[in-house]
Amino acid sequence: MMNTNTMPRTQELTEISHKTSEISNATHRNSWAEENQRRESIRVLGKIIELDEWLDWRIKRGQRGAAINSALSLLSYIINNVFFGSNNVVLFALFVVFAIGASASVLLLYYKNVSFVIVRRLLKEVNVVMILVLSILNFTINCVVPYSSFSPINGFIYIVFVSLFLSSDAIKKKSRKFILIAGFFFALGTLYLIYERIFTGTEVGVILFKYSDNYVFHKRSIKRSCFVQIFLFSLNGLWIMFKDKKMEMMMFATGNIYRETGTASKYVEDTQHSMQMRRETADSRV
Numbered sequence: 001m002m003n004t005n006t007m008p009r010t011q012e013l014t015e016i017s018h019k020t021s022e023i024s025n026a027t028h029r030n031s032w033a034e035e036n037q038r039r040e041s042i043r044v045l046g047k048i049i050e051l052d053e054w055l056d057w058r059i060k061r062g063q064r065g066a067a068i069n070s071a072l073s074l075l076s077y078i079i080n081n082v083f084f085g086s087n088n089v090v091l092f093a094l095f096v097v098f099a100i101g102a103s104a105s106v107l108l109l110y111y112k113n114v115s116f117v118i119v120r121r122l123l124k125e126v127n128v129v130m131i132l133v134l135s136i137l138n139f140t141i142n143c144v145v146p147y148s149s150f151s152p153i154n155g156f157i158y159i160v161f162v163s164l165f166l167s168s169d170a171i172k173k174k175s176r177k178f179i180l181i182a183g184f185f186f187a188l189g190t191l192y193l194i195y196e197r198i199f200t201g202t203e204v205g206v207i208l209f210k211y212s213d214n215y216v217f218h219k220r221s222i223k224r225s226c227f228v229q230i231f232l233f234s235l236n237g238l239w240i241m242f243k244d245k246k247m248e249m250m251m252f253a254t255g256n257i258y259r260e261t262g263t264a265s266k267y268v269e270d271t272q273h274s275m276q277m278r279r280e281t282a283d284s285r286v
Contacts, residue, residue: 063178065105070185073098099157118170127233134226135162190231197224
């Protein structure tokens with residue numbers, strides 16, 4: 001007698017095929033989700049940090065805008081200094097506009113893409129602190145004894161560019177090409193400021209202050225020393241930026257610190273930094 005509960009062979013095989021297909025599709029979706037999750041996260045100082053979905057768009061626009069505006073800003077500044085003695089109002093206005101555009105583009109790149117744990121780590125580095133102090137000293141000199149009415153603004157813009165360049169070490173996700181371009185413009189701009197105070201007549205004979213006739217401090221020599229020291233303090237970071245093709249190390253941290261672990265070893269994590277990164281990640285989700 002035929003069992004009515006018995007399923008025909010073809011129907012059984014069809015259902016097995018459907019189930020196998022569903023399992024395969026589910027596995028594919030899970031693997032795709034895992035891969036997508038890996039693409040939207042990054043490991044910094046021993047902790048996986050999630051990145052938002054609009055980050056790639058902001059990185060692309062921010063990096064392009066920062067590179068183009070920085071180049072135009074530097075070009076307008078050099079032309080104004082070489083041919084017009086820093087007195088051309090139109091070129092100065094273009095310099096300020098392009099500088100604002102570059103800063104806005106960098107801030108777009110920084111939005112939800114900065115690790116404040118690394119920022120705090122950078123502020124403990126002697127070379128970073130000295131670069132910031134020297135740039136502030138240059139701004140103060142420009143305010144006290146200005147070369148022209150534009151000098152204080154030039155000094156302030158230089159502080160902004162220096163700060164943005166130093167803090168680029170704290171960017172979670174970035175392009176090596178952008179970092180190389182930023183480093184090139186920073187080095188070129190600083191070298192030009194040094195060149196101005198060695199081979200041209202910029203600020204010749206301007207006395208910053210003096211104590212009797214034996215102690216006279218000239219503005220030209222002091223500012224030249226500031227720019228030389230800024231360039232020398234940044235050389236190690238520029239070299240790491242050039243040779244570290246995988247961007248595994250922090251540029252301005254002494255001892256070749258790895259971004260992923262927070263230590264000088266690629267495989268040994270700093271527990272304190274890991275805890276801080278976990279706290280930072282938890283705060284960013286609130």
